[in-house]
Amino acid sequence: MSTNSHNIAHHRDDFGSKMGMWLFLFTELILFGGLFIMYMVYRVEYSEQFHLAAKELNLALGTINTLILLTSSLTMVLSIVAIGRGSKKISIFYLISTILLALGFMVIKAFEWGAKFSHGLYPGGTELANLSNGEVIFFGMYFVMTGLHALHVLIGIVILSFMLVFLLRDKINKDNYIKLEAGGLYWHLVDLIWIYLFPLFYLLH
Amino acid sequence: MEEKPVHQEHKNSPGYGYNILIWLTLISLTCVSVAVAGLDLGAYILLTALVIATIKSTLVINIFMHIKFDDPIFKLFFSLIIFTLFVLFVLTAFDILYR
Amino acid sequence: MFEGASYYADKVDTTMLIIVGISVFFLIGIVAAMIYFVVRYNHKRNPVASQIKGNNLLEAIWIIIPLFIVIGMFWLGWKDFSRLRKITDYAMKIEVTGRMWKWDFKYPNGKMSDTLYVPVGKTIKLEMRSADVNHAFFIPALRMKEDVIASRNTYMIIEPQKLGEYDIACAEYCGLNHAYMYTKLIVVPEDVFEAWLAGDSANPSAALSPATIAKLEPKNENEYAKFIRNHKNFELLVKYACVSCHTVDGANHIGPSFVKLSSGKTEVVRDGKKITVEIDEKYLRTALLEPDYEIVAGYSPYTMPTLRGRVSENDLRTIIELLLGKN
C-alpha cells in the first residue's frame, strides 16, 4: 500500500475486544478486592460485634436478591446463546428479562436500605451512634460494599439497555455480538461479587 | 497477527439446557448455604460459607463467563489475578494476625 | 555520622556502615566499568562492535551473589531491632501521648512532664498513643522511631546509655506546626532521676540544665574507659553481650560498670560475707565462668549468665587481658 488510505474501521478483532473487557473486569475485581481486604481486617478485629450486628440484616430479602441475581445471570447467558443461534426475538426476550430482574434487585435493595434508614441505622443515624465501634464498622462496611455493588448493578442496567437498543437496531447480530458478550461478562461480574457479599453479610448469624 | 476466525470458540459452547442445569445447581447451592448457616457450626460458619461461595463463583466464571471454553490465555490471566489477590490477603494478614 | 547515645544506636551505625561499604564497592565497580567501556570501546577506537548476546553463567552469578549479600543485609538489620522489640523485662514504663503539636509523658507514679527524663543505663518502655492524628516519636540519637496512632497503643523500648540532652521530633506529618513538635530527651544519673521523679515537678529543669549535666558526667570516664572502648577487641564485649549490662562510661546498669575495674580492687559478697578482693586474672576468670561465686556488693546474684561453654579459651583470655587493661 502506498497511500494513507487504509482505514481502522476495517479492522475488527473480537478476541482483542474480549481481552480488553477481561482486563477491565480484573480492575473491578481488585477494586472490590480492596474492600474485601478491609472486611477481613475488621472481621478479625471485631469478630463478636460483626456477628451481633449481622442479626439486624434481613436474611429473607438477601436470599431472594441472591436468587434474582443468579437468575438474571442465566437469562443473560441464554440471551447470548440465542443470538449465537440467530434467534433475535428470543435473545431480546432474555435480555429484557435480565434488565427487569436487575431492576427487581434494585427495588428490593431499596426496601432493605430504607428499613435500615428508618431504624436510624445509617452513618450519623441516632441508633447507630449508640452501638459499639465494631457494629458501626459493620454497618459502614455493609453500606459501602452493598452500595458500591448496587452502583455496579445500575451501571449494568445502563449497559444492558444500550445492548438492547443495539440488538433492536441489528447492530448486534448473529455474526457480530461481541458487544453483547462483553456486556454479559460485566453482568456476570456483578453476580460474582454478590456471591461473596451475600454470605459475608447475611449468613453471619 | 494471530487473527482468529470470528466467534470460533462458540462451536463447543453450551446450549440452553446445560446453562439451565448450571443455574439449578447455583440455586440449590444458595439454599444449602442458607440452610447450613442456620446450624450452629461455630468457627466453621465462615469456612463453609466461603467454600460454597467459591464453588458457585467457579461455576459462574467457567460456564457463564465462558472461561472454560475460551482461549487458555484468559484462564492464565484470571489465575494470575486471583493469585495476586490471594497474596495481597496473606500479606495483609501478616500484619493484622500478629499484632 | 553524629554520635549515638546507646549501644543500639552504635549497632545501627555499624549496620549502616556495612551496607554503605558494600554499596560504595558496587557503585564504584559499576561506574568504573561503565567509564572504562565508554572510553575503551569508543567508536573511534573500536569501529566494529562484537556481538555478544549474553552469558547465562554471568547472569546466574550476578543474581546469586547479590542474593546472598542482600539476605545478609536483611539479617543484619533485623536481629538488633528484633532484640529490642522483644524485651519484656524493663525497668519502667512511661506513657507517651502525642497531640497537635506537643508531647506529654506520664510516669508510673502519675507524675506528668512535657520533657522526657530518664535514668541512664535503664531499659525503658514507652507506651504511646495519639490523641488526634498520626504522629511519630523520633529520637535521632537513639536511632529509634515509631508512629503514634489514635486507635491503639504502640511501643518503643529505649536503653539510653549516655548522659545528655537529645532532641525528640515528630516524624509523621501532622499539620500546621508539625515542624515545631520538638521536645527533649534528658538522660540523667539514676539518683538525680529518682530525686526528680519524687520531687516537685514545678521546676524540674533547674537542677538539670546542660551545665549541670556536664558536671554530672562521671569523673571516671577516664583513660581506662577510653582504652576499652577504642580497643580492637572491644567487639568481643559486644559479641558476648557483656556491654548490654556493663557500661564502659561509668554509669551503673544491670551490672557494675567496667570502669570500676580500673581501681584494681572491689568489694564482693561471697557466701554471704563482704570481702575485698584484688582484680586479677584469677578473679576475672572466676567472675566470667562462675558469675555467682562472688557478687560485687550492691548487685543481685543469678543475673549474669555464665560464659562457660559459650566462649573459646582464646576469646576468654583476650577478654580478661582487655579488662585488665593489658594490650
Next chain:
Amino acid sequence: MSNSISTSIKSFYEYEGKHRGILGWILSTDHKRIGLLYLWSMVGFFLVGVFLGFLMRLEMLSMGKTIMGPQTYNAIFTLHGIIMIFLFIVPGIPAAFGNFFLPIMIGAEDVQFPRLNLLSWWLYVTGGLFAIISLFLSGGPIDTGWTFYVPYSIRTTTQVILPLIAAFILGFSSILTGINFITTVHRMRAKGMTFFKLPLFVWALYATGWIQIIGTPVIGITILLVIIERVFSVGLFDPALGGDPILFQHLFWIYSHPAVYIMILPAMGVVSEIIPTFARKHIFGYKAIAFSSLAIAFIGTLVWGHHMFTSGMSDTARWVYSFLTYIVALPSAVKVFNWVATMYKGSIRMSAPFVFVMAFIVLFSIGGLTGLILGSVATNVHVHDTYFVVAHFHFVMFGGTGFIFFAALHYWFPKMFGKMYNEKIAMTAVGILTIGFLMLYFTMFILGYEGMPRRYYDYLPQFQFLHILATVGSWVLISGLLLMFGNLLYSLRKGASAKANPWNGMTLEWMTSSPPPFENFNYHPEIKFGPYEYEHYEEAVKDEYK
C-alpha cells in the same frame, strides 16, 4: 518490505482527519497525536512542579520564615507531590512515549482501542484541571501531603475531596492506558514479531500495563473511601469511630508501591533501547532483562509494607516485608549489570541520549543502593520519614525516571518532530543537571541521617549549612533544565531537519519517515530480525532509512 519512499509522503502532522486545527488534535484518535498531547501537558505540569519545588527550597534557605508561612509551605509540598507523581511521573513515559512509540515499535497502525486512548487523555486533563480548581475552592489548597494519610486527611479543613476525585480520575486514565497497551501487544504485533523479538521498551510497557491494572484499582477504592468518610463519617478509617488508620496505609501502599515500578519500569525500557543503539551492539541478556521486568512487576506488588516499618505494624510483618524488599532489589540489579555489560566491546558513540543514560546509571545506582539501607529494618527505622527518604526517592524518580524522560525526549526528538537539536548544548545541560542534582539531593542523605525529618517547615540550627547547599543546588538544577528545554524549543523551530534514522537504530520506529505518516508505515512491516541484531543491520534497514 517492498516499498518506495518518496519525500512527498505526508506526515501525521499534515494528515487531515475529520477535524481541523485544535480540534484535529484534541479529538484525534491517532496514537501519535495523543502521545504528543500527553507530552505537552506533562511538560507543562512538570514545570509547575519544578517551580513549587523551587519555592520549597527557597523557604528552606534560612531558618524560620523566609518567603512563606507554614500553611502555605504544607500546601506547596503537597501539591509538588501530587503534581509530580500523579500528573508527571506515573503517566510520564508510558502515556507520552509509550503512546507514540509502542504501536510503531510492534509494527501496528494504532493501539487496540484508539477511542479509549483519547478518553484516557481527556480523563488525564480533567484530573489535572480538578487538581488546579481545588486550589481556589473553600478551605484552600490541600495540605495532607500526597499520601493523604488518615486521620489527618479526614480532619483537615482544607479542600481534600476535589484533589482526591482528581487522583481517582487520573487512576482511571492510567488503567485505560494499561488495558490498551496489553491488548495491543497481544493482538497487534506485525508479522514475524514474536514476544521475544519485541523491543525491550515494549516489554517494559507490557509489564507496566499489568501493574497499572493490578495496582490502580486499590488506590481507587481507597480514595473513594476517604471521600465517603469525609462526607458521611462512616468510620471506616476514623479511629474515633473504631476505624484503623494503619489499614489505610496498607491499602494506600498496595497501590503506591507498585506505582513506583509504574514510574521506573518504562524508564528502564528506554535505557534498554538507547544503550544498544549507541553501542551498536546486541543488548546483553535480552531475556534476563525482559523477565526481570515481569519479576519486578510481580515481586514489586508484594513489598508495600516497607513504607510502614514504623507505622505500628506487627513485628512479623516487618521482617516479612523487609525480606521481600531485598528480593525485589535483585531484578533491578540484574538490569544495571546487563546494561553495563552491553557496553563491553561495543562501538560507542557519545550522543546526548547516551550521556543522559550514563548519568542515569550513576544516579539510579545511588538511588537503588540507598534502597538497601531503607530495606533493612534497623536503619530504616532511623531514617524513615527523614530527608534520607526524600533524597532516596528523588534519586530513583528524578535521577531515574526524570533523567530518562529527558533522554527519551532527546532520543526520539528527531522522530517525533523531524528536527535535530543542538548536541553540544544538550551535553552541557546534562552536565549542569547532574551537578545540580547531586548538590541538591546528595546533601539530603546526610541531612536525613543526622535526623532532619521531612515535611518540616523549619529546622534546627545544626542543619543550616546543608540546607543552604541544597538550595543552591536547586538553582543549578533549574538552570540546567531551562537550558535543556530552551535548546529543544529552539530546535523545534530552527533545528535542521532529521533523517528517518539518525542514530542507525534497528527497532521499527526508525524504519519509517521522520515524523511518521498517519498509521505509521507505508508498507506492512514484517520482522525478520530481533530488535538488536546489529550484525544484520545492512539487511534489515533499507537504503532509504539509513
